[in-house]
Amino acid sequence: MVGFVLTGHGDFSVGLASSVKMIAGPQEEFDVVPFHEDEAGEFPQKLADAIAASAERNDGVIVFCDLMGGTPFNQAMMNTQVVPGVEVVAGTNLPMLLEVLTTRTPESTTQELVDCGRRVRLRRPGPVMDFWQSVLSACAALLILIAIMGVVYAIYSAVKAKKQKAYFAELHASLRKGQRVAFAGGLYGKLVRVGEETCDVEVKSGAVIEVSRYAIQVISR
Secondary structure (H helix, E strand, C coil): CEEEEEEEEECHHHHHHHHHHHHHCCCCCEEEEEECHHHCCCHHHHHHHHHHHHHHHCCEEEEECCCCCCHHHHHHHHHHCCCCCEEEECCCCHHHHHHHHHHCCCCCCHHHHHHHHHHHHHCCCCHHHHHHHHHHHHHHHHHHHHHHHHHHHHHHHHHHHHHHHHHHHHHHHCCCCCCEEEECCCCEEEEEEECCCEEEEECCCCCEEEEEHHHEEEECC
């Protein structure tokens, strides 16, 4: 049989082992060696003892770690040089561990179980993950579309403002006495005086009012 040793930072291994027990029940030849910062000096020996003991009882040992390059992984790799038949698998998660545990039989080899774990780790995400990936992709596409529309609107507004500025500059420069003009509020009148900043406008009642020349919107004739 192949023995399993589960290790990782903090309570990673303890929590994962608890989940395995809840889902699949107690497991044979399944040792847990957590790595806590306050026990860093004792951890290498604890892990080495667990691996050596499992190797004596079994035909091989697989050490499951959380992160490649972390202390648990590095210490496990050092033990592969001392104890024969030891393999190390990094990136362990619950689906991988459950798959390997349920696949393991007394006749299983170490390499077969390592390959099984790697296949699970590389397996394509399930329907739930596909759904959320689709949602995220749709959101990203929507945000890109909104951004493009914002850029187009900004360009359109800038062009429109430029045209309006040019139109009013030409209009206000061409104001002459006697012209009939209109204002934004719908008021019409005839220019009787054109000044640099203001104009005098005669309305239908005969009254003459002084207005800003820049309030004039249209020259009707």
